[in-house]
Amino acid sequence: MVLNMVGLSMFALAFMIIATEAREYTVGDSVGWNTPTNETFYQDWATNKTFLVGDILIFNMTGNQMVSQVSKADYDNCTKVVSGFIGKEGVSVLEQTLVTSGPLYFICPIDDDCVKGQKININVESTNSGASTLQPHHSAISRSVGIVVALAMYFLTIAH
Template identity: 75%
Template sequence: MGRRNTVLNMVGFFIFAMAFMIIATEATTYTVGDSFGWNTPPNETFYQDWARNKTFFLGDELIFNISGTLMASDVSKADYDNCTKVVSGIQGSGNGTVFTATLITSGPHYYICPTDDNCAKGQKFSINVESTNSGASTLQPHHSAIAQSIGIFVALALYFVTNAH
């Protein structure tokens, strides 16, 4: 009877561990500029300051709440540095427009507002996206982490159940 309780305790532990692994692989959603949104900033470092203390990982999402005729573009480093008015990637205009950018490649990413001189006024930021899975450079499907967790759980549970006798 003691061996059976040990097996049940181990199964319970592995269910808990699997749930933790699934939660740990969840993406984070960031609203660019927090409650200020994606607007002409009050100073030139506003968005850089917003991004500075955050760590971005593959699968995270950036939400751009756009108002007025503003736009958001993901651009090259040269276009970022020069505030080149490039309209690419996530874009659009109009009050209440919301754009989501899912971070699917690791490394540096650059975002600007190509409207008027907003980039020069500081409506831009750069981030570095870190990989969460052993140096992979592209996003692995979230479901693969769940499938791996379930597979590990099933294998361990079967091992303990068959060795319980």
């Protein structure tokens, strides 16, 4: 009985740790970071996602692609800025950890890729909005684990 409880506790702890780890988002999923065929492709991709401080954006690039982090004005105007440059030609994968909360703007400053829709803006939420409050995309997993653990403990207690 004691071994079952220890094993169950370790199982529950492992799932709680996984539920609160940073998420990795591959920008554009299987399309990657390339000139899209639809100007709203990247914004559509980001629409239903919740980005938190500590999460990681992964830019998969092929060919002649770059990533620059820019201001809102430069994002809106597709200004080719290299001061916020975070990725360059020839790099096939770039990971960007989200370190601050608030809006972030990324564009491809090559040719007219930005004008064609190779740009994305996201809002990064803080992870410390309250010790007892779980963030939306992590809370469903934690609730499920809690329910499974509670049910398992209940059945273990009535079995012995």
